[in-house]
Amino acid sequence: MSDWWKKAVVYQIYPRSFKDSNGDGYGDLKGIISKLDYLNNLGIDVIWVSPVYESPQDDNGYDISNYRKIYERFGTNEDMENLIKGAHSRGIKIVMDLVANHTSDEHYWFEESKKSKDNPYSDYYFWLDPKPDGSEPNNWGSSFCGSAWEYSRERNQYYLHYYTKKQPDLNWENPKVRNEVYDLMKFWMDKGVDGWRMDVIASISKYTDFPDYPERPGQKYITGFMHSNGPRLHEYIQEMNNEVLSKYDCMTVGEAPGSDSNIARLFVDPKRKELNMIITFEHMNIDRIPGSPNRKWALRDFNLVELKEILSNWQTKLSGHGWNALYFENHDQPRIISRWGNDTNYRKQCAKAFATILHGMQGTPYVYQGEEIGMVNAHYKLEEYDDVEIHNAYRELVQKSKSISEEDFMKAVWKKSRDNARTPMQWDSSENAGFTTGKPWLKVNPRYHEINAEEALKDKDSIFYYYKKLIKLRHEEQILTDGTFKLYLPDHPYLYVYERQLDDEKWLIVGNFSENDTEIEDLRTYIYDKYEKVISNYDQPHTNKALRPYEAFIIKSVK
């Protein structure tokens, strides 16, 4: 099988927010098809489509009730086949989202399973008896707050759910479950799907003795290390590889909470025949207070030194042992420039600086819809948000346990909530940003008059064209694929500097992550005597005077 994905750039589409073709306020497959030329112009190679299957949408499609049928609001199976064809005819591949750690509670497997202890689907999920006092089997928490167990009267038992109670976890110990998953993968791959993004794949193997977590003061339910990397995880993935993946020339990226760069190798070392790359959370968690009962809502300031340390460690550890997935944004993460940068007076420079640093590394870069035009976080009232994660956390942390004040919670929502990335794509400055002619399911970001794709396409200096250039470099320059990586100035609080090298070719990648000018004394030793500019976000790089706010560039040494 070829490693085509090593030169690819992936574009993630969150279908309900991308483009609505029929005015019902929800994005849909026909909408995506209508924008394939836009994506082709950007130059991306792969589209990862977040779940489009039939679903009650409790967690926006990450709760699937029928894996073989497209959700009505998104269109039909035929639309999906047309999307695959339309993409392929432009040389773009399609990766679907495999959500197989859990299903919806409205999937018929679960509907059957909950009926009795002796029906054929009984052990498709994890069912445990209550403790003698009737309480949950252990103190495991759901990622969306509260217990990970829900009581069901029919069986007089609890079932396990790592996410909402409408997302029961599948029991991968059961070979029938695994085969069901392999079959549904083949179903879509035989229709031309080119690979999978695997939702929380690190969680599919459970510690089936279900021990309690050690107690933590102030926390009744705990979500921690036992929620991922269970004992049979790699056995399952190897089996999936053997049964399905090895039979197709496909790309795989597994979402792997709880992974560090050592664990990553277990997933991605080609010798182990598992996955091509994983999505880690290590670098995205640097702005939360570890161990806080308020979890992601417990904010900590952005620290560039830490970011450099983590990303560089992944570069070094995986070199020769696997492949990185490079990302700052997706449907679960807020907009990077609002989170760690500047989304007002230096919005464009800042977006380009983050892009430069990310796309200069070894790995496959992921661009999340709207990132290429510098979309920014939303700043809404609580009731204007849709995400179940926000509302559950509000109830549990602000109202019930009062571990965070309403004010601090809202600050965290504006900074970190997932809906920041889920506001509709801003296509133009017409009503609702050209996303829909109806009422959008989630309010459009009011800054769409200033920030939209039409505007970006008109401006030759836009973030869009900068991304286009970076993507072209990934296709043409072998050094980006195979070059070694070396971090310089690891402790510098503002400068992000590293070098790639392939044979005698050398590239220096530089970013100033500050709203101020940054003196370059420290940098001077690394600047080549003679160089050519590869790309820069100001007209010419400042290599002998202070770097300007969010200045970023790549230069290559010349003889």
Ligand code: NOJ
């Ligand atoms: C990770 C997905 O990216 C997220 O959106 C979802 O809520 C959980 N997994 C559960 O499927």
